[in-house]
Amino acid sequence: NAGVTQTPKFQVLKTGQSMTLQCAQDMNHNSMYWYRQDPGMGLRLIYYSASEGTTDKGEVPNGYNVSRLNKREFSLRLESAAPSQTSVYFCASRTGGLNTEAFFGQGTRLTVV
Amino acid sequence: GESVGLHLPTLSVQEGDNSIINCAYSNSASDYFIWYKQESGKGPQFIIDIRSNMDKRQGQRVTVLLNKTVKHLSLQIAATQPGDSAVYFCGGLITGGGNKLTFGTGTQLKVEL
Numbered sequence: 105n106a107g108v109t110q111t112p113k114f115q116v117l118k119t120g121q122s123m124t125l126q127c128a129q130d131m132n133h134n135s136m137y138w139y140r141q142d143p144g145m146g147l148r149l150i151y152y153s154a155s156e157g158t159t160d161k162g163e164v165p166n167g168y169n170v171s172r173l174n175k176r177e178f179s180l181r182l183e184s185a186a187p188s189q190t191s192v193y194f195c196a197s198r199t200g201g202l203n204t205e206a207f208f209g210q211g212t213r214l215t216v217v
Numbered sequence: 218g219e220s221v222g223l224h225l226p227t228l229s230v231q232e233g234d235n236s237i238i239n240c241a242y243s244n245s246a247s248d249y250f251i252w253y254k255q256e257s258g259k260g261p262q263f264i265i266d267i268r269s270n271m272d273k274r275q276g277q278r279v280t281v282l283l284n285k286t287v288k289h290l291s292l293q294i295a296a297t298q299p300g301d302s303a304v305y306f307c308g309g310l311i312t313g314g315g316n317k318l319t320f321g322t323g324t325q326l327k328v329e330l
Contacts, residue, residue, distance in 0.1 A: 108260075135316045144225055146322035147261065147306060152315055160315040194260050198318070204249045204310050206318060208260025 106130055110195050110209035117185040117216045125180040125212050127195030133207075134200035136178035138162075138170060140191040141211075147194065153178055154200065185216045225304060227325040236294040238324045240307030243288065247309025250283055252292045253320070255304045261320075264292070266310075294326075302328045 111126045129136065138150040139162075149162030151170040159170050167189060169181045178197075182189060192213050198206040230236045242250065248269055253261040267274040267281045267290075274281050280293040290307050308320035 135318075137318055139320070144322065147308075147320040149317070149319050152317060154315045158315070160317070162317070163319065196260070196318075198316075200316055202249075202312055204251050204266040204318075205263040206261075208262070210260055 108195055108197055108207050108209035110193075110212050112212060113210065114213050115215070117182075117214065119186060119216060121185050122181070122183050123185065124182075125193055125195075125214075126177070127179065127209060128177045129197040129207070130176065131197060131199075131207065132175070133197035134175070135198045135206075136172065137196040137198075137206065138168075138178065138180045139194045139196065140164065140189075141194060142191050150180065150193075182214075185214075187216045190214060190216045225323050225325045227327060229327045229329055230297050232297060232299060232328055232330050234297055236292075236297045236301070236326060238292045238294075238305050238307075238326065240290040240292075240321055240324075241288060242290055242307065242309060242321065244309050244311075244319065245285070245288065246311055248312045249310040250281070250290050251308045251310060251318075252279075252281060252290075253306045253308065255306065255323070257303075261306060264305075297326075297328050299328050299330065302326055 137152045139147040153172040196206040196208045251266045252264040255261040265276045304323045306320045311317045
């Protein structure tokens with residue numbers, strides 16, 4: 105099993121450009137998450153999805169949109185990238201319910217210039 | 218001058234000593250409190266969790282303590298090894314609703330030989 109796969113691994117955008125970060129899991133998990141990680145700021149929750157067809161805002165949703173396309177895939181879209189969105193983005197998934205173990209992807213390093 | 222928040226708190230320990238990593242949390246709504254470990258260049262990995270109605274839980278070489286009165290969580294690692302060098306995140310899971318999973322800023326553990 106591949107676990108959680110994120111694409112791309114690296115990306116450089118110009119201010120104002122748009123892009124979609126892709127995330128897919130093959131563990132039949134219900135819940136999926138998007139985080140950003142900045143130096144000294146830890147992991148901050150952007151959006152999450154408890155199940156296919158549902159999404160919720162996290163701690164820092166401004167400037168982002170998400171789509172839970174199906175049970176496997178949860179994409180994160182930046183409509184108009186800003187330098188403040190330069191970060192490492194992690195996708196994670198977990199079974200749901202009382203299971204606290206989430207599995208993370210390898211991350212996408214995004215630079216906005 | 219140095220900006221607050223750009224550097225992770227760091228704990229340095231000698232190999233073989235016990236490590237105690239502390240975390241103050243603000244969200245008392247969490248049903249579970251959790252600890253994750255992140256090695257350089259990788260996504261975070263689950264270590265251990267504790268239900269909010271418990272005060273202690275032990276795993277293999279790790280113990281988590283929860284003090285709800287002062288909103289404090291700690292992770293104790295016995296006989297710390299070089300492979301324990303990583304960033305450690307505490308967090309919380311709210312199991313109702315959207316299954317919100319959030320993390321703190323992290324602590325860098327450095328194991329000295």
